[in-house]
Amino acid sequence: MKALIFIQTEDNKILRSCTESISGIQAVLNTADDSIDTLFLDSSVQGELETYEVNINHLITDIRKFNPLEYICIMESMISELSPDIIIFSHTYQTRDWAPRLSARLNIPFVSDCINIVKEEDGVLLTKQMYQGKVNADILAKSPVIVSFQSGAFRADEIKEGTSDTHEKSLNLNINTESIRPLDKFKESKGEVDLSSAEIIVSVGRGISKEEHMHLVKELSESLSAELGSSRPVVDYGWLPHERQVGSSGQVVSPKLYLAIGISGAIQHQVGMKGSDNIMAINKDPNAPIFEIADYGIVGDLFEIVPKLTELIKNHQS
Numbered sequence: 515m516k517a518l519i520f521i522q523t524e525d526n527k528i529l530r531s532c533t534e535s536i537s538g539i540q541a542v543l544n545t546a547d548d549s550i551d552t553l554f555l556d557s558s559v560q561g562e563l564e565t566y567e568v569n570i571n572h573l574i575t576d577i578r579k580f581n582p583l584e585y586i587c588i589m590e591s592m593i594s595e596l597s598p599d600i601i602i603f604s605h606t607y608q609t610r611d612w613a614p615r616l617s618a619r620l621n622i623p624f625v626s627d628c629i630n631i632v633k634e635e636d637g638v639l640l641t642k643q644m645y646q647g648k649v650n651a652d653i654l655a656k657s658p659v660i661v662s663f664q665s666g667a668f669r670a671d672e673i674k675e676g677t678s679d680t681h682e683k684s685l686n687l688n689i690n691t692e693s694i695r696p697l698d699k700f701k702e703s704k705g706e707v708d709l710s711s712a713e714i715i716v717s718v719g720r721g722i723s724k725e726e727h728m729h730l731v732k733e734l735s736e737s738l739s740a741e742l743g744s745s746r747p748v749v750d751y752g753w754l755p756h757e758r759q760v761g762s763s764g765q766v767v768s769p770k771l772y773l774a775i776g777i778s779g780a781i782q783h784q785v786g787m788k789g790s791d792n793i794m795a796i797n798k799d800p801n802a803p804i805f806e807i808a809d810y811g812i813v814g815d816l817f818e819i820v821p822k823l824t825e826l827i828k829n830h831q832s
């Protein structure tokens with residue numbers, strides 16, 4: 515089976531979700547008949563790509579700035595040249611913009627926002643979360659198929675290193691892109707807090723119920739010398755600044771320990787934290803989706819558990 519992975523970059527760096535996809539596909543396409551190629555448009559990541567165990571990296575030199583119409587033409591041309599069985603994207607805002615158009619143009623189905631892939635006889639079995647992560651749906655897709663993977667679906671640190679060559683080419687695109695004129699990319703202002711480098715994160719959700727209760731998680735976080743994170747409602751209520759929000763519209767984190775307190779584990783939250791080494795959840799609802807990805811779970815009332823946990827940690831330290 516042949517895979518072609520589109521490598522998206524930002525500020526001359528490969529998006530983490532793309533290295534995750536390479537890693538995930540390496541684990542699945544691992545026989546002598548399989549091959550993995552990448553396609554990229556930013557030459558500054560060539561060196562990094564050549565350190566991964568893939569077949570060929572295709573660098574297309576025509577493009578400077580994102581334009582969905584040009585991206586589609588590039589992909590269309592490379593798909594007709596390489597005939598991949600699976601065409602892979604990270605599930606980013608950019609992908610959401612142009613992968614469906616590509617799918618329609620080529621009449622190849624697009625299964626978006628997947629979390630797993632298994633190789634089958636004449637296609638792939640894809641897993642996709644539905645209903646806010648409450649249900650996992652398996653979709654059997656025949657080749658060729660376009661797939662996008664959710665951020666955190668695979669482990670970037672399990673990527674197989676090796677050597678790979680890059681084939682550089684210009685496609686001499688001559689298309690009218692006037693009908694779509696992308697503006698400069700929206701940049702969120704960078705805050706003071708960089709949760710992505712934290713080793714321990716104590717993260718709080720709507721289960722904390724009132725701002726007056728926030729001291730409970732702050733004390734626990736201090737006792738562990740952890741950073742404080744949160745789900746979106748806590749930020750929306752104004753109890754913590756946006757820079758502490760974890761998730762699809764917040765930060766993506768991968769600490770050694772992620773302690774989720776009163777967080778249900780909606781898909782938009784999971785996207786930002788499921789790459790954590792260890793996840794511990796405290797939630798009174800045993801069916802909360804967070805327990806599906808938690809390594810350790812405590813079903814119970816956070817107002818009983820959190821103060822005791824803080825006390826225990828403090829006693830242990832003294």
Ligand SMILES: Cc1cc2nc3c(=O)[nH]c(=O)nc-3n(C[C@H](O)[C@H](O)[C@H](O)COP(=O)(O)OP(=O)(O)OC[C@H]3O[C@@H](n4cnc5c(N)ncnc54)[C@H](O)[C@@H]3O)c2cc1C
Pocket residue numbers: 718719720721722744745746747748759760761762763764765775776777778779780781782783786796797798799802814815816817
């Ligand atoms: C476009 C978009 C982007 C989004 N981006 C993000 C994002 O970046 N990050 C994010 O987090 N969300 C994001 N969301 C929102 C997301 O869909 C969820 O609504 C949100 O994550 C839910 O937050 P929560 O788990 O804190 O709240 P809830 O889903 O309300 O869960 C609260 C949990 O607390 C538990 N609980 C209640 N009381 C107690 C108690 N006393 N003890 C123990 N447990 C208790 C409940 O059982 C429940 O599971 C986004 C949504 C959209 C549409």
